Amino acid sequence: MEFLIGKLLENYLINTGLKEVVEEGLKDLGIKLEDLYEMDPDPGLGNGGLGRLAACFIDSMASLDIAGTGIGIRYRYGLFRQLIQNGYQVETPDNWLKIPNVWEICKAEDARIVKFGGNINMNWGGDGHLYVELEDYEPVLAVPYDIPVPGYDSERVNTLRLWSAETENSGFDFSEFSKGDYDRAVENITTAHSISNVLYPDDSTPRGKLLRLKQEYFFTSAGLQDILSRYLKGGGNIREFHLYNAIQINDTHPALAIPELMRLLIDEQGLGWDDAWAITVATFGYTNHTILAEALEKWPLDMFKKLLPRIYMIVEEINRRFVAELSMKDGYGFDRIAKMSIIGDGAVKMAHLAIVGSHSVNGVARLHSDILKNKELRNFSEFYPGKFNNKTNGITHRRWLIGANPELAGAIDRTIGTGWRKDPGKLTELEKFIDRGFSDEAYAIKQNNKERLAGYILKTTEIGVDKNSIFDIQVKRLHMYKRQLLNIFGVMDMYNRIKAGNTSGMYPRTVIFSAKAFPGYGLAKNTIKLICTVADRVNSDKEAADFLRVVFLPNYDVSLAERMIPAGDISEQISTASKEASGTGNMKFMMNGAVTLATLDGANVEIREAVGDDNIILFGLTSDEVISYEQHGGYDPYREVRNDSRLEAIISQIREGYFGFAGKNEFTPVLDHLLKDGDPYFVLKDFDAYVSARDKIDGIYSDRSRFSRMCAVNIARSGRFSSDNTIAAYADDIWNVKHR
Ligand code: 26W
Numbered sequence: 247m248e249f250l251i252g253k254l255l256e257n258y259l260i261n262t263g264l265k266e267v268v269e270e271g272l273k274d275l276g277i278k279l280e281d282l283y284e285m286d287p288d289p290g291l292g293n294g295g296l297g298r299l300a301a302c303f304i305d306s307m308a309s310l311d312i313a314g315t316g317i318g319i320r321y322r323y324g325l326f327r328q329l330i331q332n333g334y335q336v337e338t339p340d341n342w343l344k345i346p347n348v349w350e351i352c353k354a355e356d357a358r359i360v361k362f363g364g365n366i367n368m369n370w371g372g373d374g375h376l377y378v379e380l381e382d383y384e385p386v387l388a389v390p391y392d393i394p395v396p397g398y399d400s401e402r403v404n405t406l407r408l409w410s411a412e413t414e415n416s417g418f419d420f421s422e423f424s425k426g427d428y429d430r431a432v433e434n435i436t437t438a439h440s441i442s443n444v445l446y447p448d449d450s451t452p453r454g455k456l457l458r459l460k461q462e463y464f465f466t467s468a469g470l471q472d473i474l475s476r477y478l479k480g481g482g483n484i485r486e487f488h489l490y491n492a493i494q495i496n497d498t499h500p501a502l503a504i505p506e507l508m509r510l511l512i513d514e515q516g517l518g519w520d521d522a523w524a525i526t527v528a529t530f531g532y533t534n535h536t537i538l539a540e541a542l543e544k545w546p547l548d549m550f551k552k553l554l555p556r557i558y559m560i561v562e563e564i565n566r567r568f569v570a571e572l573s574m575k576d577g578y579g580f581d582r583i584a585k586m587s588i589i590g591d592g593a594v595k596m597a598h599l600a601i602v603g604s605h606s607v608n609g610v611a612r613l614h615s616d617i618l619k620n621k622e623l624r625n626f627s628e629f630y631p632g633k634f635n636n637k638t639n640g641i642t643h644r645r646w647l648i649g650a651n652p653e654l655a656g657a658i659d660r661t662i663g664t665g666w667r668k669d670p671g672k673l674t675e676l677e678k679f680i681d682r683g684f685s686d687e688a689y690a691i692k693q694n695n696k697e698r699l700a701g702y703i704l705k706t707t708e709i710g711v712d713k714n715s716i717f718d719i720q721v722k723r724l725h726m727y728k729r730q731l732l733n734i735f736g737v738m739d740m741y742n743r744i745k746a747g748n749t750s751g752m753y754p755r756t757v758i759f760s761a762k763a764f765p766g767y768g769l770a771k772n773t774i775k776l777i778c779t780v781a782d783r784v785n786s787d788k789e790a791a792d793f794l795r796v797v798f799l800p801n802y803d804v805s806l807a808e809r810m811i812p813a814g815d816i817s818e819q820i821s822t823a824s825k826e827a828s829g830t831g832n833m834k835f836m837m838n839g840a841v842t843l844a845t846l847d848g849a850n851v852e853i854r855e856a857v858g859d860d861n862i863i864l865f866g867l868t869s870d871e872v873i874s875y876e877q878h879g880g881y882d883p884y885r886e887v888r889n890d891s892r893l894e895a896i897i898s899q900i901r902e903g904y905f906g907f908a909g910k911n912e913f914t915p916v917l918d919h920l921l922k923d924g925d926p927y928f929v930l931k932d933f934d935a936y937v938s939a940r941d942k943i944d945g946i947y948s949d950r951s952r953f954s955r956m957c958a959v960n961i962a963r964s965g966r967f968s969s970d971n972t973i974a975a976y977a978d979d980i981w982n983v984k985h986r
Contacts, residue, residue: 247465247499248297248445249304249406250325251320251393253286254349256649257305261396276894282741286772287342288805290324291408294723295830296535298804299610299969300496302830305642306973308397316499316819317469319461320350320391320408321445330800332908333778337447337765339777350391350408356466357412358388362460366555378513380556382630386441387412388468396642399668400986409468411441426861448764449723450536452543457551459545463554466503469561474510484515486530492981495604497535498543498596504530504603505560513556532600532607535616535827537622544593562600564964565589568602572629586625601626601633605618606980607734608637611828611849613869621873624940637976639828640969643670646834650808653691654838654961657684666965673965680958688839688961689954691817695838699813703758703797709785715754716947717913718843718940719835720818721802721810724761724770726919727825732929733757733818734777736940737784738896738905739798744790753944756795760802760810772915774798776900779912783905807834814840816943820936823847824869824929839957841946843939845932849967856963861956863946864934865939875928883921886930893933897921 259265259279267277292298300316307314328335364383373375388409395404409853416663425837425882441457441464444716452458473491482490495501504526511522536542551558565588572578572586584590588598601623609615614903615636619627628635648655661679666672676684696713703711720733737757743749759777763770781796799806817835819826819842826848836842836853844850854862867875875881887893897920900913907913920929947953965971977985 247462247496248292249300249316249408250292250294250297250804251289251301251406252298252645252808253283253288254393256283256643258349258396260644260648261305261309261398261400261401266884282684287345287347288803289342289347290326290340290803291321291326292316292446293445293447295828296497299535299639299830300642302642302645302860302969303643303973303976304395304404304406304947305398306640306969308395308402309400309642310970310973310977311397311400311402312404312973312977312981312983312985313402314404316395316404316406317465317472318406318408319442319445320410320467320646322410323444325445325762325803326765328801330774330778330798332958333775333782335763335771335774344805346460347391347393350393353390353392353407356472358390358471360386360388360464360467362386362463362553364555366559375516375518376512378556378559386464388464390468390472395471395945407469407472408682409442409465411464435619447762448766450538450725450764450767451540454544454546454549456549459549459553462499463502463506463557466500467506468527469500469508470503470510472776474507481790484511484517485510485521488525491516491529491948492531493529494531494533494976494980494985495600496533498532498600501532501543501596501600502554502557504599505557508560508564509556512560514898522586523564526603527605530600530604531976534597534600534607534609534614534618534623536826537617538825543596544591545596547589547592547594550594552619558594559894561588561594564599564602575629578629582625586629597623598626601630605633606635607633608635608980609827610637610639611852612636612638613824613846613851614827614848617824617869618634634978637972637979638849639830639833640967640972641830641833641837642969643667643837643965645808646811647837651691651695651838652811653694654688654812657687657691658961661687670965670968670970673962676958676962680955680962685951685954685958687959689950692813692839692957695812696815700812703799703807706799707797709795709797711756711797712754715756715795716815716943717756717758717813718816718818718943719758719810719814719840721758721760721807721822722831724763724767724774724828726769726773727927729927729929729932730759730761730777730820731773731916731920731927732820732932732936734773734780734796735893735896736897736937737794738780739892739937740794740940741780741787741790742892742895744793749793751941751944752793754793755944755945756797758797758799758810760799760806762802769919770916772913774918776905776913780905781908807831807837811840812838815947815957816840817842819844819847819850820866821845821847821931822872822932823867823870825927826850833964836960836967839880839961841943841944841953841956841960853967856966857956857959860905861959863939863942865935867928872928881924881928881931883930886925886933887921890934892937893930 304316306476324340327340329336364380367379389412390407393406441460507526508522511517572583609618619634662675700711700713778798784790784796811834814835817840819832823845828848843863977983
């Protein structure tokens with residue numbers, strides 16, 4: 247449902263191998279390629295990790311010569327553009343289509359009708375088949391727009407097919423939107439036909455809103471109708487559909503594809519239930535991206551039934567048969583069955599539907615997949631042995647190294663040749679050159695990248711930063727489990743030490759944040775305000791000038807990530823252990839030669855294994871410790887504050903507005919989160935370990951040969967986290983398709 251594709255021009259030039267010749271040709275015309283890149287829109291068709299992963303995956307599928315299609319929604323408005331005004335996030339429309347999208351081709355001839363609402367007309371035919379007709383439904387026209395996805399150094403060009411609900415331009419009330427009352431702005435959309443107007447900017451909780459459900463059915467129904475008709479037109483035999491088609495659902499947002507395929511096979515192709523079910527389960531794989539309970543989609547029964555009456559019937563029958571199967575098995579008593587049922591507590595539980603309707607369920611990093619299998623979804627993994635597996639995420643090095651960091655890519659070419667471009671696993675060949683010049687060269691390139699970023703920071707925020715300071719960067723969506731709050735607490739502590747004059751061992755540091763908060767997520771927006779307030783205070787204090795600068799860069803998007811990541815010395819990956827399913831920014835920084843400051847969460851665990859304890863800086867509670875606190879209690883944030891004068895100082899400084907604030911109780915949400923609400927993400931608990939870990943960095947960074955060596959080892963061992971490897975594993979273990 248999300249493809250955060252970013253600017254396409256450079257990706258196309260790299261993958262088709264035309265970049266150099268185009269650059270030359272444009273130069274003859276007096277045109278700089280960089281200027282064209284600037285004109286290329288950055289389509290914000292996703293919220294963050296999940297959407298960006300999908301974009302990396304289709305790049306890798308094409309590059310591994312797998313015939314694969316991305317299916318999504320052509321949102322008229324993507325993720326909002328973020329302004330920071332007086333330290334506050336302000337959302338404005340992402341009007342990415344204000345100029346025609348030169349990369350898309352409208353395929354009106356493949357348009358489909360998607361049916362909403364209506365009544366069911368049923369009758370049993372003489373042949374024992376139940377004939378179902380939908381009448382008085384509301385038809386929505388789905389029109390596909392195709393965006394090419396060329397493989398790297400490959401003849402293959404795949405397609406990203408984005409569906410648009412064609413309609414007159416119905417009012418989308420941005421005045422509500424700018425007030426942050428995002429929901430009403432969305433709900434003001436009157437006609438169903440404007441289903442594809444706007445991407446939901448929430449990346450943590452499914453909005454129980456009718457429009458979201460319509461969007462989910464809209465693109466899954468159009469997409470499946472399209473796949474099926476293309477397969478049949480190609481002479482495919484419907485009973486072999488699963489032998490020629492594999493469909494991977496990206497979280498549960500497309501989970502309606504499961505009952506929709508059943509509907510098409512039974513109501514349109516005339517198959518019996520059992521045959522249709524066998525084909526459906528063999529076709530689908532489900533990727534889970536989060537264990538956060540609030541992110542597990544549940545749709546109210548009445549809303550579901552009314553909008554999708556036939557689909558609801560099918561879900562009910564799927565559940566009836568599932569529950570019957572469970573009750574035949576020993577050890578599945580009533581309460582356990584109730585916990586596993588697809589329909590329960592007045593809702594349809596999409597994760598349960600996705601698990602039952604797929605032949606494979608995977609998490610996105612080993613730790614996450616273990617938690618799914620042994621805890622969150624244990625009931626299912628015991629009932630379906632062999633269904634649960636792990637597919638650790640990956641990133642495309644074609645965008646995140648070759649595209650974003652051309653100087654480093656060139657240095658790697660000069661050191662080990664260009665084979666790594668096609669096979670990123672070859673990056674390990676750098677190892678033997680690390681102490682023979684590659685570390686130094688990578689360090690020098692990092693300095694150049696830092697200088698470019700310093701220029702961008704000056705231009706956008708008027709803050710001058712020193713490229714010889716440590717660039718300590720945290721860029722990701724603003725969510726309390728990602729703990730930007732812990733980072734800014736570390737900054738406040740550092741500032742307090744500067745003011746107290748104990749700067750011995752302190753190395754100059756530029757702490758850089760960039761993050762968007764879901765418009766309705768008040769606590770996250772309060773955290774942005776705190777970061778900006780602290781930044782203003784620190785940056786205007788000349789006593790701090792020699793040691794500390796704090797920057798919040800607005801409007802984090804793919805292009806800004808490409809600009810920041812190559813300049814990272816320290817990659818802040820400090821989520822509460824067990825909460826970050828994987829992370830992918832951690833891999834991007836690693837590939838660009840940053841050292842990770844990490845908790846043992848998500849893919850950080852595997853990065854640590856790859857680089858070894860000498861080349862990563864670890865701290866904080868482990869996943870088991872967090873889970874045990876959550877299960878048995880015993881954590882008292884007030885005691886943490888009482889036992890640490892540094893925390894006492896920071897808390898009272900925030901309360902008293904020492905760093906400044908506009909309103910008296912400006913940061914009550916943050917303080918309540920940490921104290922009254924029990925600090926659910928253990929910010930105070932991990933503070934001491936975090937500060938010690940940060941302090942270690944000063945010593946490491948000042949030993950230039952040691953630090954540059956650590957960076958080089960990270961680059962050399964990052965090939966393992968290429969999405970080419972991840973896609974090869976999906977292809978071998980789940981889709982059963984051949985690849986390069
Ligand atoms: C609005 C509904 C909703 C709910 C959850 C939208 C998006 C989600 C996703 C689960 C949020 C997400 O992006 N998860 C991130 O997925 C990345 C790719 O696998 C992981 O690297 C991140 O750890 C995970 O937080």
